[in-house]
Amino acid sequence: MQLPIIPMAPVSSDExxxxxxxxxxxxxxxxxxxxxxxxxxxxLYSRSGLIKNTTYPELTRNLAxxxxxxxxxxxxxxxxxxxxxxxxxxxxxxxxxxxxxxxxGAAQTQHIxxxxxxxxxQDGEDLRGLAxxxxxxxxxxxxxxxxxxxxxxDLFLDGASLxxxxxxxxxxGMVSKRLSAPYREGKHHKDWLKKxxxxxxxMSIVGLTFKEGQLLSSLIMMMNEQYAGRVSGGLNExxxxxxxxxxxxxxxxFLKLPADLKNVKLVWLRKPFTAIVSCQEISDYGLxxxxxxxxxxxx
Amino acid sequence: xxxxxxxxxxxxxxxxxxxxxxxxxxxxxSMKMLHREFHSPISYKRTTPESPDEVPWEDIIKGYExxxxxxxxxxxxxxxxxxxxxxxxxxxxxxxxxxxxDPIYYQKTYYMAPGDTGANAxxxxxxxxxxxxxxxxxxxxxxxxxxxxxxxxxxxCLSMVTMHYPAEIRPVTQVPNLPGSTQVNERxxxxxxxxxxxxxxxxxxxxxxxxxxxxxxHAISNKINGQQIVTAPEPQRANVVNLMEALQASLEQARxxxxxxxxxxxxxxxxxxxxxxxGVTGPK
Numbered sequence: 001m002q003l004p005i006i007p008m009a010p011v012s013s014d015e016x017x018x019x020x021x022x023x024x025x026x027x028x029x030x031x032x033x034x035x036x037x038x039x040x041x042x043x044l045y046s047r048s049g050l051i052k053n054t055t056y057p058e059l060t061r062n063l064a065x066x067x068x069x070x071x072x073x074x075x076x077x078x079x080x081x082x083x084x085x086x087x088x089x090x091x092x093x094x095x096x097x098x099x100x101x102x103x104x105g106a107a108q109t110q111h112i113x114x115x116x117x118x119x120x121x122q123d124g125e126d127l128r129g130l131a132x133x134x135x136x137x138x139x140x141x142x143x144x145x146x147x148x149x150x151x152x153x154d155l156f157l158d159g160a161s162l163x164x165x166x167x168x169x170x171x172x173g174m175v176s177k178r179l180s181a182p183y184r185e186g187k188h189h190k191d192w193l194k195k196x197x198x199x200x201x202x203m204s205i206v207g208l209t210f211k212e213g214q215l216l217s218s219l220i221m222m223m224n225e226q227y228a229g230r231v232s233g234g235l236n237e238x239x240x241x242x243x244x245x246x247x248x249x250x251x252x253x254f255l256k257l258p259a260d261l262k263n264v265k266l267v268w269l270r271k272p273f274t275a276i277v278s279c280q281e282i283s284d285y286g287l288x289x290x291x292x293x294x295x296x297x298x299x
Numbered sequence: 300x301x302x303x304x305x306x307x308x309x310x311x312x313x314x315x316x317x318x319x320x321x322x323x324x325x326x327x328x329s330m331k332m333l334h335r336e337f338h339s340p341i342s343y344k345r346t347t348p349e350s351p352d353e354v355p356w357e358d359i360i361k362g363y364e365x366x367x368x369x370x371x372x373x374x375x376x377x378x379x380x381x382x383x384x385x386x387x388x389x390x391x392x393x394x395x396x397x398x399x400x401d402p403i404y405y406q407k408t409y410y411m412a413p414g415d416t417g418a419n420a421x422x423x424x425x426x427x428x429x430x431x432x433x434x435x436x437x438x439x440x441x442x443x444x445x446x447x448x449x450x451x452x453x454x455x456c457l458s459m460v461t462m463h464y465p466a467e468i469r470p471v472t473q474v475p476n477l478p479g480s481t482q483v484n485e486r487x488x489x490x491x492x493x494x495x496x497x498x499x500x501x502x503x504x505x506x507x508x509x510x511x512x513x514x515x516x517h518a519i520s521n522k523i524n525g526q527q528i529v530t531a532p533e534p535q536r537a538n539v540v541n542l543m544e545a546l547q548a549s550l551e552q553a554r555x556x557x558x559x560x561x562x563x564x565x566x567x568x569x570x571x572x573x574x575x576x577x578g579v580t581g582p583k
Contacts, residue, residue: 026546077539079538079539081538084538084542098324099326099329100326100516101328101329101516101519104516104519104520105519105523108520108523113539146540146543146544147540148539148540151540151543153543154543154546154547156550158550161550162550165546165549165550250356250357251355251356
């Protein structure tokens with residue numbers, strides 16, 4: 001098999017398909033990793049085919065200690081023990097590290113779990129033509145017990161109940177998979193469908209941007225010391241008037257001004273405040289897509 | 300890789316828009332300075348004798364000390380304006396052979412990718428350089444510092460290495476105690492030549508590693524591991540596994556209730572399935 005391959009990606013759909021031929025899995029909010037395990041090497045590939053061994057050295061080492069020649073597909077995640085769900089911002093912190101010593105330090109304190117959902121190749125046999133259900137069963141046989149650093153995500157047959165669980169536990173979403181479907185690279189298929197919940201995040205509002213004149217245009221968000229984009233959805237006139245009166249100062253909380261704030265008229269707040277913001281997705285750069293204000297915690 | 304600079308190469312009438320990426324990275328291990336007792340990081344305060352309180356950034360400007368204690372002042376805008384006057388152009392002035400450049404001139408290497416709409420011009424320059432085996436010598440200003448640069452092809456990618464200006468290179472004559480042309484013993488020279496012959500090989504950088512760095516990393520991870528035994532917050536690891544078991548149990552319970560309601564397939568197999576982890580959860 002020619003590696004890297006383009007991972008099979010779920011397509012967005014608001015419908016949850018029903019019927020004998022469908023199974024359902026949790027959508028894990030992390031970083032897609034395809035792991036190639038041969039007799040003597042382990043190579044981790046990102047969604048875009050970049051080699052990620054240096055980003056996840058502990059995963060590379062743990063996989064290398066296993067026997068078996070396989071190509072695994074799954075998601076590397078960091079489980080947030082307080083929120084009881086995977087935290088994308090937390091794994092993003094790892095993705096941003098470049099210095100090997102920092103990465104090794106992070107590997108000691110932050111546990112990466114490799115959540116498996118597909119088996120692409122086993123002992124040199126290309127399994128992509130097999131039905132998903134068959135691949136899932138083979139994967140389960142290869143990894144029968146859940147370990148803290150690696151396990152196979154369950155395949156459920158009751159989509160409605162799983163969706164209910166996803167919503168009540170505020171997980172990112174659910175993937176419906178056609179049990180008889182082969183593994184197809186990319187998105188040109190209708191066999192994996194993802195449905196996402198609206199997610200809420202606690203943001204620190206550190207600054208304001210303005211349109212022409214003195215009109216407040218958006219709030220600058222920071223999450224885990226990183227720029228997280230701007231939000232304007234959900235602001236009304238009375239909130240705006242309250243916000244523009246907050247005291248500001250001239251020091252930016254960011255080491256480097258984020259690229260999309262260059263040439264923007266802005267002020268930094270002397271005392272940042274908290275906002276609960278909902279959005280459907282966080283980009284790979286840690287920016288919220290289509291954010292919406294749920295609640296502002298102005299004193 | 301992040302774009303560190305955007306501009307264009309010009310040679311003759313050809314104009315190649317390019318983006319620069321840093322080609323090398325430092326693997327130095329940095330250590331922080333800590334207080335011996337409190338283990339807290341040492342921080343610096345921006346102060347001056349006239350204002351012992353911390354000086355806010357807005358009160359800080361830059362000055363050039365042209366004689367001791369006397370400065371000419373520049374504010375941010377002035378410096379900005381000066382750097383903007385520098386052109387966003389890598390201007391190739393000569394083409395030379397690689398062997399003509401002494402390595403002492405080389406500073407830092409950047410990879411170049413074609414800028415927007417620059418793919419054709421990029422390929423043209425790359426192919427021309429490859430076929431002629433030449434290297435372009437250019438003038439460039441990066442981050443308000445001018446330098447010489449050599450444009451060459453590395454593995455099918457245009458690259459630029461910044462170079463010192465000759466004025467920045469110290470002459471060898473400043474090195475103390477260089478022996479003059481003294482006599483060399485002919486027998487010793489033959490021995491030395493033989494030794495060189497024996498050790499002659501092709502350059503293989505992959506066989507070299509930073510041994511000090513390896514030892515230090517090893518010591519660091521040992522120390523971290525040692526500390527972890529004392530403070531290890533173990534529960535976090537088990538959490539995701541526990542949650543998955545709870546989810547599996549709760550969905551199977553829901554299903555069992557549904558099954559009871561409709562008196563459909565036998566539920567006897569359910570319990571064993573809940574324990575065994577192979578296969579699909581639910582009816583097969």
